[in-house]
């Protein structure tokens with residue numbers, strides 16, 4: 045086990061930012077911490093790393109208790125903070141070299157590691173640039189390179205893709221998977237459910253500092269009653285038809301708004317077929333019809349009653 049967090053409690057005055065948060069991260073995982081803005085992701089990361097004092101709870105990393113002075117543990121961790129933290133008076137190369145130098149003294153080895161990190165995040169053509177000259181996406185990539193150049197066993201990234209262009213986003217996500225394939229365990233926080241679905245092997249959804257569900261994306265989707273969402277584009281649906289639709293087996297909800305009929309069905313086979321039969325029987329005119337499987341937003345919505353997105 046790489047990380048074990050038990051009953052973590054963190055208060056900011058009256059505000060309970062972490063409410064008995066517990067979870068474990070296993071060797072080789074890409075563990076996702078998914079939650080809306082203000083749910084406590086950064087606070088959790090800072091407490092785990094002993095960068096912030098907490099009120100209660102236990103944190104173990106690599107099987108040892110984590111403390112502010114546990115430098116032997118810290119040197120095996122790569123941290124990529126939510127707010128970019130690089131030196132403006134140093135170039136791309138010098139920045140990475142500086143951060144890598146905090147852990148690696150050997151100059152020759154460090155040169156290799158810095159070059160590797162530069163290639164890894166795709167900043168080869170920008171080695172001599174100062175951070176101010178980099179676009180937002182490239183600056184994020186530099187921030188990541190500074191955190192991972194020393195090849196840590198555990199990499200923690202706090203929303204590394206906020207406000208980056210699609211190309212950098214792709215590069216960053218691919219890079220994280222590559223680091224994982226090379227052996228690193230990863231903790232990744234985000235409020236983008238698509239990203240978390242794409243790269244995380246296990247996900248903990250948090251809200252108001254509390255874990256509301258943990259599992260693989262399929263396990264999370266299996267926890268809720270929603271099985272699929274069927275949308276029918278139609279110019280006209282009568283209230284009577286809507287009511288008869290709601291009486292069909294498995295139908296949990298049926299709403300007609302903006303010329304779209306949206307039917308939420310429970311788990312089960314043939315939901316779409318039942319809707320199609322109904323449409324034919326009632327002679328409803330329609331345009332497109334499509335069915336969507338639940339998303340992590342649906343999981344969040346069903347458990348908390350709110351949207352994951354703001």
Ligand SMILES: Nc1ncnc2c1ncn2[C@@H]1O[C@H](COP(=O)(O)OP(=O)(O)OP(=O)(O)O)[C@@H](O)[C@H]1O
Pocket residue numbers: 056059061079080081082083084085086087088126203235
């Ligand atoms: N230093 C602080 N003092 C007081 N309250 C704080 C402090 N830092 C965070 N908070 C509050 O604690 C809660 C959790 O904040 P945190 O930054 O951990 O959330 P987050 O999930 O990382 O959000 P985001 O997605 O915006 O980064 C929020 O309500 C926030 O306003």
Ligand SMILES: [Mg+2]
Pocket residue numbers: 085086087126202203
């Ligand atoms: Mg945060």
